[in-house]
Amino acid sequence: MLHLCENPHFRHSCLMFLVWAFQLVGLTSGFGLNSGLNQSLTYIWPLPYELTSGNETLTVNPALSLSVIGHGGNFRILREGFRRYKRIIFKFSSGISVSKNSRRIRSLYDISELRIIVKSGSDELKLGVDESYTLFVDKTEGKSVVWETIIEASTIYGALRGLETFSQLCAFDYTTKSVQISKAPWYIKDKPRFAYRGLLLDTSRHHFPVDVIKSIIESMSYAKLNVLHWHIIDTDAFPLEVPAYPKLWNGAYSKWERYTVEDASRIVRFAKTRGIHVMAEVDVPGHAESWGAGYPDLWPNTYCREPLDVTKNFTFDLISGILSEIREIFPFELFHLGGDEVNTDCWNKTPHVKQWLDENKMKPKDAYQYFVLKAQEIAISKNWTPVNWEETFNAFAKSLNPQTVVHNWLGPGVCLKAVEKGFKCIFSNQRVWYLDHLDVSWDEVYYAEPLEGISNVSKQELVIGGEVCMWGETVDTSNVQQTIWPRAAAAAERLWSTEEALSAANLTVLHRLQYFRCLLNRRGVQAAPVLNYYARQPPSGSGSCYWQ
Amino acid sequence: MLHLCENPHFRHSCLMFLVWAFQLVGLTSGFGLNSGLNQSLTYIWPLPYELTSGNETLTVNPALSLSVIGHGGNFRILREGFRRYKRIIFKFSSGISVSKNSRRIRSLYDISELRIIVKSGSDELKLGVDESYTLFVDKTEGKSVVWETIIEASTIYGALRGLETFSQLCAFDYTTKSVQISKAPWYIKDKPRFAYRGLLLDTSRHHFPVDVIKSIIESMSYAKLNVLHWHIIDTDAFPLEVPAYPKLWNGAYSKWERYTVEDASRIVRFAKTRGIHVMAEVDVPGHAESWGAGYPDLWPNTYCREPLDVTKNFTFDLISGILSEIREIFPFELFHLGGDEVNTDCWNKTPHVKQWLDENKMKPKDAYQYFVLKAQEIAISKNWTPVNWEETFNAFAKSLNPQTVVHNWLGPGVCLKAVEKGFKCIFSNQRVWYLDHLDVSWDEVYYAEPLEGISNVSKQELVIGGEVCMWGETVDTSNVQQTIWPRAAAAAERLWSTEEALSAANLTVLHRLQYFRCLLNRRGVQAAPVLNYYARQPPSGSGSCYWQ
Numbered sequence A, B: 001m002l003h004l005c006e007n008p009h010f011r012h013s014c015l016m017f018l019v020w021a022f023q024l025v026g027l028t029s030g031f032g033l034n035s036g037l038n039q040s041l042t043y044i045w046p047l048p049y050e051l052t053s054g055n056e057t058l059t060v061n062p063a064l065s066l067s068v069i070g071h072g073g074n075f076r077i078l079r080e081g082f083r084r085y086k087r088i089i090f091k092f093s094s095g096i097s098v099s100k101n102s103r104r105i106r107s108l109y110d111i112s113e114l115r116i117i118v119k120s121g122s123d124e125l126k127l128g129v130d131e132s133y134t135l136f137v138d139k140t141e142g143k144s145v146v147w148e149t150i151i152e153a154s155t156i157y158g159a160l161r162g163l164e165t166f167s168q169l170c171a172f173d174y175t176t177k178s179v180q181i182s183k184a185p186w187y188i189k190d191k192p193r194f195a196y197r198g199l200l201l202d203t204s205r206h207h208f209p210v211d212v213i214k215s216i217i218e219s220m221s222y223a224k225l226n227v228l229h230w231h232i233i234d235t236d237a238f239p240l241e242v243p244a245y246p247k248l249w250n251g252a253y254s255k256w257e258r259y260t261v262e263d264a265s266r267i268v269r270f271a272k273t274r275g276i277h278v279m280a281e282v283d284v285p286g287h288a289e290s291w292g293a294g295y296p297d298l299w300p301n302t303y304c305r306e307p308l309d310v311t312k313n314f315t316f317d318l319i320s321g322i323l324s325e326i327r328e329i330f331p332f333e334l335f336h337l338g339g340d341e342v343n344t345d346c347w348n349k350t351p352h353v354k355q356w357l358d359e360n361k362m363k364p365k366d367a368y369q370y371f372v373l374k375a376q377e378i379a380i381s382k383n384w385t386p387v388n389w390e391e392t393f394n395a396f397a398k399s400l401n402p403q404t405v406v407h408n409w410l411g412p413g414v415c416l417k418a419v420e421k422g423f424k425c426i427f428s429n430q431r432v433w434y435l436d437h438l439d440v441s442w443d444e445v446y447y448a449e450p451l452e453g454i455s456n457v458s459k460q461e462l463v464i465g466g467e468v469c470m471w472g473e474t475v476d477t478s479n480v481q482q483t484i485w486p487r488a489a490a491a492a493e494r495l496w497s498t499e500e501a502l503s504a505a506n507l508t509v510l511h512r513l514q515y516f517r518c519l520l521n522r523r524g525v526q527a528a529p530v531l532n533y534y535a536r537q538p539p540s541g542s543g544s545c546y547w548q
Helices: A002-006 A011-026 A076-093 A097-101 A156-169 A210-222 A246-251 A261-273 A289-293 A313-327 A345-349 A351-359 A364-381 A391-396 A414-420 A442-446 A480-484 A487-496 A499-504 A506-522 B002-006 B011-026 B076-093 B097-101 B156-169 B210-222 B246-251 B261-273 B289-293 B313-327 B345-349 B351-359 B364-381 B390-396 B414-420 B442-446 B480-484 B487-496 B499-504 B506-522
Strands: A050-052 A056-069 A111-118 A133-139 A147-153 A170-173 A178-184 A186-190 A196-202 A227-231 A277-281 A334-336 A385-389 A405-407 A424-427 A463-470 B050-052 B056-069 B111-118 B133-139 B147-153 B170-173 B178-184 B186-190 B196-202 B227-231 B277-281 B334-336 B385-389 B405-407 B424-427 B463-470
Touching: A056 A076, A076 A111, A076 A156, A076 A170, A076 A178, A076 A261, A076 B210, A111 A156, A133 A156, A133 A178, A147 A156, A156 A170, A156 A186, A156 A210, A178 A186, A196 A210, A196 A487, A210 A227, A210 A261, A210 A480, A210 A506, A210 B076, A227 A261, A227 A463, A246 A289, A261 A277, A313 A364, A345 A351, A345 A364, A351 A364, A364 A385, A364 A391, A385 A391, A391 A414, A405 A414, A414 A424, A442 A487, A442 A506, A463 A480, A463 A487, A487 A506, A499 A506, B056 B076, B076 B111, B076 B156, B076 B170, B076 B178, B076 B261, B111 B156, B133 B156, B133 B178, B147 B156, B156 B170, B156 B186, B156 B210, B178 B186, B196 B210, B196 B487, B210 B227, B210 B261, B210 B480, B210 B506, B227 B261, B227 B463, B246 B289, B261 B277, B313 B364, B345 B351, B345 B364, B364 B385, B364 B390, B385 B390, B390 B405, B390 B414, B405 B414, B414 B424, B442 B487, B442 B506, B463 B480, B463 B487, B487 B506, B499 B506
Parallel strands: A056 A111, A111 A147, A196 A227, A196 A463, A227 A277, A277 A334, A334 A385, A385 A405, A405 A424, A424 A463, B056 B111, B111 B147, B196 B227, B196 B463, B227 B277, B277 B334, B334 B385, B385 B405, B405 B424, B424 B463
Antiparallel strands: A050 A186, A056 A178, A133 A147, A133 A186, A170 A178, B050 B186, B056 B178, B133 B147, B133 B186, B170 B178
């Protein structure tokens, strides 16, 4: 059975059979008191590195208190994180009368305190920050049975991941009307497989209000994704305020569809409290027509508006100016310079550009390289590590700054080539990880492997992770979350969990993903049914969230 | 032009032309610093009863304070409402540094205080509660220009409606980074056209978590809708806890897809803080198969499970038991007993039911009437006014309790017939106000008229309002809000604003609705593009929210 489900040709039907079999076991009648849950499964998404569980069921006190130990114990991020997860865990029991006295009657509950131990006294959020944690829900030694719940982590970001896992162990029991942890004692040791686990959001094709971006970041933290790749600007619109060049946001769709400097900073601060990096992208020299709405000099000519005019100092002064200003907003060490889909026809067709090319003895492709390298230099001078879409690597790998992180998208096998040449790489093969490709099913996303074909361990380490891309042409506030979820969760588990863990849990993956999708729904995230043939389609008929 | 747009055959193309014309005026280039806004329009949805405006632009202090006067001034609902709207109004300026000192430097702003005057000392929320208010944003008499903002209302619910309108006058200005009110002074006198402005939510075909229901209620308040018709139970699932009959929620889809008594109470309390009634529905005798999951005796037989068994006392004891228990939860005076789509074949085919029919000299249709009237008696004995879907009126109007509110759905003209016979009526003609009919466009919803054909004023008063219905077969958490909005807003304006106001603003309606849809998006509500041919479709390509 395992082998059948690993064969890509039979995978979907095999998995469909399995979900049917699970439902058959779970269902007691057409109506389903017990439907959906299989007690032998571990409903944690993504799967932890290592775990053991038992067979006791514990109750959790709605007045759960936090006790913090270690250098990292007093960070606001940690304390707010605890309060946030407490709201999530106990939202279903709010209004239940017993909770009123629960602070006094601690002995009624098995678990009344969560202890968090954080070693590091730093809250710096860098790529590769230690996100590991251990979570114990365990008995203490002694005469009477006392249960202790402890999260141990090197950093507050590891502790946040542990809180997420803890929240997933807690479930509201409708019979006793209490929050319970089943299958205790738990011993979970966890850490991510990849340091970079990203989601691209495109705010140029459609504008997303700040609150919507914050909800997306919040939902990312539920799946332990940790990089929001903010594709801020593109051909269609320039929504970001750049105070030194105030006319740039003339390129916004309207006077309301904009981000102030303060908005952008709020987004970055919010993301940090969830342990999420924000990587900004300023895509040059293509995908930049909107820049010229305020500064038409950036267009080669009025009728042919991109790539940006390669001949003018103003173009590079402006790039440098933008990067200087936004460096203050985006502390993350990676910065995306785009560099994709550059059609140089416009340069060739514009007399002054053509003349400049001739004078400098350049073909358009040389000018493309010239532009990209110059932009890289600017980014590096601002203490950023440049990321480029793979076209720059495909076109002039030898000249590319060796720090460059190659961002794959066109197809498979690119990270293999990039790491062979010593570059770092991010996997986003569009055939499987472009969320705007609605015909890609959850399992195609799930079984995509960033390290495919890379056997050398030192080369594997150059693949820093992967990213699912939510391009914005057909998503706006109305449907962005249901296009992202649940498929982004499939990638999230691929990026967090070890291949061994995934392989061992292969038969249960669909069932667990359906459960996680419903968890997202319970938390207010508009994750779509898992089994729809096209992503984000409505449910095909009445039914339980756990079947659809 | 006005006449062209009133002709149903040309309405859509006419309105499309108008939106194009508006965009042409608004656009300065492909990128749109000024696109979308037409200063001559009043961007308040739904349109107030009466208003005048000026041409001054005022700034609003982010430290806006509340001063309350009158018997109703101290209700928590009012103070929380003010805080909620303050968050909405100033969310875009949070993080802007000037706000830090704004409490001290009140003189920098034109408006630093909102005064609310509420006459009534009662917070009772009954059908027809006075929701009127006046809102002044006006200069005070005296030497220097001082601006006063005052909401006057009879009840706190009127004041909440005034706060909503006030919040819609406030807009964040990206140039000055401050919240402004343009076109002041404002004088708005407002009241609803209909007392009952409803939205049906069906939690049987798909389960909606409590938080999702609360977001829906919250979004209703933005459009001044005021009744959540909660279609709790149906054939597919029985998610509600009824403590006296604990096996009823065996009919839930799963052990998590349920509502406790506390959940239901929380929903009702939450709705009250938004001035929204919750009308519960327990649909009998059809649409009730799920009841038998716990109590199979309610099924005529194992193979033919609805309508509920009309012969047994247990059936009516159980209905009475349910209604007794949920009467505590739902204080609203209307209670919906369903009564629709009753196919009595099952009774005829079940020997013991057939025998009972014969013994009682009843045809199945008589038994249907017997069942409905008996259920009505039970509801009336609990001090509820019964509401029934129109089939009961269509089948036996003469026997129907005269208190009955007839709920139209099958087609047009039913309210006319119902009020002729002296019944109250709710308009929900499925051809225009069923939101699950995805091919009904926003303007078909908008131009549907609950009083169509009813010319007699005393008869018109029997139409208490209307309701858009969000049946749940193809909506779940992932897509419910985008199926409800923006079309529910079209009905909301029809139900709130006078025909005169709507007629005067006819040419601007689409433009204003697009603006309101974007307002919903800004507030985090997943309202879909207005102009999609089928409801809830994704945007067809890149672009501004204000065009799509």
